[in-house]
Amino acid sequence: MFRFIVSRLLQAIPVLLVVITATFFLVRAAPGGPFSAEKTVAPEVIKALEAQYKLDQPVWQQYLSYLNDLAHGDFGPSFRYPGRSVDELIAGGLPITAELAFYAMLVAIIIGVSAGVLAALKPNTPQDYVPMSAAMIGICMPSFLMGPLLVLIFGIWLEWLPVSGWGDLPGDKILPAITLGSGYAAFLARLSRGGMLEVMSQDYIRTARAKGLPEWVVVLKHGLRGGLIPVIAFLGPAFAGLLSGSFVVETIFQIPGLGRFYVQAAFNRDYTMILGTTVFFATLVVLFNLLSDIIAVWINPKLRHQLREGK
Amino acid sequence: MRNKIFGLTVLTTTLLITTLLMGGCSGGENNVTTGNRDGILHWGNGTDPQELDPHIVTGIPEHHILTALLEGLVAKDPATLEPVAAVAKEWSISEDGKTYTFKLRHNAVWSNGDPVTAHDFAWSWWRALQPALGNQYAYMLFPIKNSEAYAKGEIDDFSQVGVKVLDDYTLEVELNNATPYFLQLLDHYSMFPVHRPTIEKFGKPDERGSLWTRPGNFVGNGPFTLKEWKLFKRVEVVKNPQYWDAGKVKLNGIHFHPIENVTTEERMFRSGQLHHTGSIPIDKVATYKKDKPHLLHTYPYLGNYFYRINTKLPHLSDQRVRQALAMSIDSKQLTEQVTKGGEVPAYTFTPPNTLGYNAKSAFEFNPEKARKLLAEAGYPDGKDFPVTELLYNTSESHRKIAVAIQQMWNQYLGVNIILNNQDWKVYLDSVGNGDYSIARAGWIGDYVDPNTFLDMWVTEGGNNHTGWSNPRYDELILKLAPTIPDRAMRYKLMAEAEAILLEDMPIIPIYIYNSKSLVHPSLKGLQPNILDYVLYKNLSLDPSLSGVNIH
Numbered sequence: 118m119f120r121f122i123v124s125r126l127l128q129a130i131p132v133l134l135v136v137i138t139a140t141f142f143l144v145r146a147a148p149g150g151p152f153s154a155e156k157t158v159a160p161e162v163i164k165a166l167e168a169q170y171k172l173d174q175p176v177w178q179q180y181l182s183y184l185n186d187l188a189h190g191d192f193g194p195s196f197r198y199p200g201r202s203v204d205e206l207i208a209g210g211l212p213i214t215a216e217l218a219f220y221a222m223l224v225a226i227i228i229g230v231s232a233g234v235l236a237a238l239k240p241n242t243p244q245d246y247v248p249m250s251a252a253m254i255g256i257c258m259p260s261f262l263m264g265p266l267l268v269l270i271f272g273i274w275l276e277w278l279p280v281s282g283w284g285d286l287p288g289d290k291i292l293p294a295i296t297l298g299s300g301y302a303a304f305l306a307r308l309s310r311g312g313m314l315e316v317m318s319q320d321y322i323r324t325a326r327a328k329g330l331p332e333w334v335v336v337l338k339h340g341l342r343g344g345l346i347p348v349i350a351f352l353g354p355a356f357a358g359l360l361s362g363s364f365v366v367e368t369i370f371q372i373p374g375l376g377r378f379y380v381q382a383a384f385n386r387d388y389t390m391i392l393g394t395t396v397f398f399a400t401l402v403v404l405f406n407l408l409s410d411i412i413a414v415w416i417n418p419k420l421r422h423q424l425r426e427g428k
Numbered sequence: 429m430r431n432k433i434f435g436l437t438v439l440t441t442t443l444l445i446t447t448l449l450m451g452g453c454s455g456g457e458n459n460v461t462t463g464n465r466d467g468i469l470h471w472g473n474g475t476d477p478q479e480l481d482p483h484i485v486t487g488i489p490e491h492h493i494l495t496a497l498l499e500g501l502v503a504k505d506p507a508t509l510e511p512v513a514a515v516a517k518e519w520s521i522s523e524d525g526k527t528y529t530f531k532l533r534h535n536a537v538w539s540n541g542d543p544v545t546a547h548d549f550a551w552s553w554w555r556a557l558q559p560a561l562g563n564q565y566a567y568m569l570f571p572i573k574n575s576e577a578y579a580k581g582e583i584d585d586f587s588q589v590g591v592k593v594l595d596d597y598t599l600e601v602e603l604n605n606a607t608p609y610f611l612q613l614l615d616h617y618s619m620f621p622v623h624r625p626t627i628e629k630f631g632k633p634d635e636r637g638s639l640w641t642r643p644g645n646f647v648g649n650g651p652f653t654l655k656e657w658k659l660f661k662r663v664e665v666v667k668n669p670q671y672w673d674a675g676k677v678k679l680n681g682i683h684f685h686p687i688e689n690v691t692t693e694e695r696m697f698r699s700g701q702l703h704h705t706g707s708i709p710i711d712k713v714a715t716y717k718k719d720k721p722h723l724l725h726t727y728p729y730l731g732n733y734f735y736r737i738n739t740k741l742p743h744l745s746d747q748r749v750r751q752a753l754a755m756s757i758d759s760k761q762l763t764e765q766v767t768k769g770g771e772v773p774a775y776t777f778t779p780p781n782t783l784g785y786n787a788k789s790a791f792e793f794n795p796e797k798a799r800k801l802l803a804e805a806g807y808p809d810g811k812d813f814p815v816t817e818l819l820y821n822t823s824e825s826h827r828k829i830a831v832a833i834q835q836m837w838n839q840y841l842g843v844n845i846i847l848n849n850q851d852w853k854v855y856l857d858s859v860g861n862g863d864y865s866i867a868r869a870g871w872i873g874d875y876v877d878p879n880t881f882l883d884m885w886v887t888e889g890g891n892n893h894t895g896w897s898n899p900r901y902d903e904l905i906l907k908l909a910p911t912i913p914d915r916a917m918r919y920k921l922m923a924e925a926e927a928i929l930l931e932d933m934p935i936i937p938i939y940i941y942n943s944k945s946l947v948h949p950s951l952k953g954l955q956p957n958i959l960d961y962v963l964y965k966n967l968s969l970d971p972s973l974s975g976v977n978i979h
Contacts, residue, residue, distance in 0.1 A: 149853025154486065155870070157860065157890040158564050161580050166562040169636060199479045200637035201659075209659050265691070272699055273979075280699045281692055283661075368689050371696070373660030381688075386853050 151196040151386040192393035203393035214374035218359035224298030229305025237313030255303030264296040264369040281371040313344035353409025357402040458700030464971040467680035472705040476686035480641040482617035497648040498620040506955035511611040525606025525913035532597040546599035558634035565618035571607040605910040609877035623647040651965040678968035727956040731872035731941040740895040748805040750933035755798035756840035774937035778881040790930035795840035810842030820868035821855040896934030
């Protein structure tokens with residue numbers, strides 16, 4: 118197991134290096150500079166700004182010094198927010214985005230898995246069709262439609278929940294969590310239905326039933342364990358996706374998270390910010406993939422066995 | 429192990445339920461109600477402020493916050509936009525209009541108790557001109573003698589710049605020319621004073637982004653002081669008891685909410701989270717006009733929407749072609765049916781009634797004449813008209829306008845124009861490099877004077893980008909008008925210049941912007957003006973109107 122983790126971590130290094138290098142040169146190749154504005158900026162001002170952010174140096178030198186800073190955990194200063202470092206901006210936005218992603222994940226798991234399991238228990242009956250059709254709608258409905266719709270119903274018509282904000286008013290985290298989580302809930306529902314259907318026809322389930330166990334024990338203890346393996350494999354990338362994909366929800370609900378300035382940074386040509394967030398998200402994706410692999414091994418006896426035999 | 433999954437499921441369920449029920453339904457009071465009770469104004473403020481250093485920032489959201497935190501020598505009367513006393517209690521202007529002497533009030537102090545003196549202004553302006561600071565608005569100081577040469581590094585000696593401290597409370601400013609709008613510039617943030625000891629405590633004077641602007645560090649001289657700056661969340665300011673006119677300040681504080689998305693902002697307003705929005709979604713204007721006109725505030729704005737024409741291209745270098753294009757745009761129909769926000773069709777470049785200045789409109793919507801001009805230029809009914817692109821930066825509203833105008837040109841002139849949209853920064857590059865045929869543009873005046881609209885069109889002007897040049901125009905704008913202190917005389921020369929511009933048509937004015945906002949009835953003291961200028965010390969909140977139905 119230890120060797121497995123170490124080798125996976127080592128594999129991550131070239132991946133990240135490629136991401137950094139590609140992003141570094143791509144942002145610089147994009148037309149339009151970080152300091153251009155509608156009202157033409159005086160050349161001497163541009164020069165002073167470029168000198169300040171080392172943009173007057175040759176590109177390879179900028180690249181090397183960026184790698185060097187990065188190795189020391191320094192993402193550099195943000196171009197758009199003069200007094201802020203990229204580290205500071207990421208550190209400020211990350212807890213909020215992570216919290217949002219966590220709640221969205223809970224919503225997704227609870228709604229998704231229970232719908233999937235219910236559907237799998239009585240396949241091809243209304244108990245299957247209803248949640249699965251709902252899941253299809255959930256997959257199809259984008260969050261920029263779902264969000265405003267929920268706000269309109271629960272925020273403005275019923276006045277039950279706040280329409281925006283994060284941690285300012287009681288209950289203001291509910292709508293964003295549901296909006297972000299619903300698409301994933303739908304996906305999880307389909308995955309867990311498939312997984313459960315396969316498992317429930319296995320011999321060991323029949324054995325469990327033959328032992329006279331009550332049906333709910335059979336389902337929850339024996340069925341879920343095998344049925345959820347595809348779900349768990351999906352959770353790692355899904356969580357990374359939730360973290361990096363929260364832009365729309367953060368904009369709709371006015372949430373001061375990471376996703377929002379990831380996208381803004383690209384529009385602003387805030388080179389260091391684009392790089393910083395990209396590298397950061399790339400690392401997260403790698404780590405969460407690794408994490409879900411580890412959990413899969415831990416849960417799935419077949420994989421564990423393979424690993425022990427030196428595979 | 430066997431029970432892990434089961435346990436995990438139970439745990440997550442419990443967690444989720446607790447989370448979501450945490451606080452349950454809101455049902456509590458909204459920002460407007462609590463704000464009215466506590467005297468806190470909730471202000472929708474557009475994008476997140478980049479910085480709070482007046483010599484670094486460039487945006488309107490920053491402008492709003494800084495006018496609450498700092499105060500210049502003079503301010504403006506929001507009703508008339510004429511200068512009123514601020515830190516300077518009085519001033520005199522020499523006969524030739526070139527020397528201004530400001531008498532500062534003795535009771536103006538910084539929020540830490542230090543007196544605000546003439547030295548503060550001299551030092552602040554020195555700082556604003558430091559090249560390393562990268563101040564994009566340094567040019568606002570350029571009417572001051574030798575300041576431009578100093579900012580560009582042509583002279584090193586600041587004592588040659590026309591700023592002189594006569595004593596602690598007297599400041600003399602010498603200008604290059606009589607600049608009748610000089611007083612207008614003084615409440616622009618680039619001319620605001622900053623507190624020298626604070627800046628020096630946190631870094632070098634010309635250091636970008638030192639920590640002096642953070643809450644707890646910031647020392648200002650405005651009616652409010654900085655209390656909290658939560659990134660992407662809000663900036664909170666509270667009443668400054670040290671402010672010389674504190675007795676007149678009615679609000680106890682302001683929360684500036686950065687909200688980039690206008691739709692979100694409108695929803696926040698409707699749910700009582702904001703007293704005032706910075707804008708309103710275009711497609712909601714008509715509904716508000718019809719159902720809730722008392723909430724919708726619109727007013728002409730000192731800015732315009734126009735198209736630049738690249739006069740360097742062979743077919744567009746023909747004045748008749750440019751006139752034909754301009755005369756076949758029905759901007760009345762465009763503003764009524766496409767933009768629909770109450771914008772005013774523009775037939776001049778300077779918005780009408782810019783502090784008493786009115787240019788003569790030199791063109792009108794006249795498709796017949798346009799067709800004739802185009803035929804004279806060699807393209808009867810648009811035949812053989814070269815491929816021409818209309819460039820705009822990616823945005824739904826720019827696209828709608830471009831499509832409408834594309835159709836008008838096709839209908840009235842028979843020419844086919846290709847639409848091209850580019851991301852903002854790419855678009856800026858294309859326009860700046862003259863890599864376009866016709867390009868959408870907007871211009872917001874820096875101060876209330878026709879000069880801010882006209883000096884950009886001089887030959888090789890930094891914002892010209894059309895390749896257009898006219899010697900008489902340059903002479904009027906650069907040589908003749910600046911030397912005349914008399915407003916009416918000067919306006920006459922300006923109008924002559926604008927007539928040349930509109931006759932030659934390197935640009936097509938389309939409409940005058942207007943400011944649009946939603947205002948809660950409990951917010952009192954707002955005075956509409958073409959600068960959308962707000963004097964926060966005049967505002968107040970009426971708690972008896974908290975419960976007014978705004979749905």
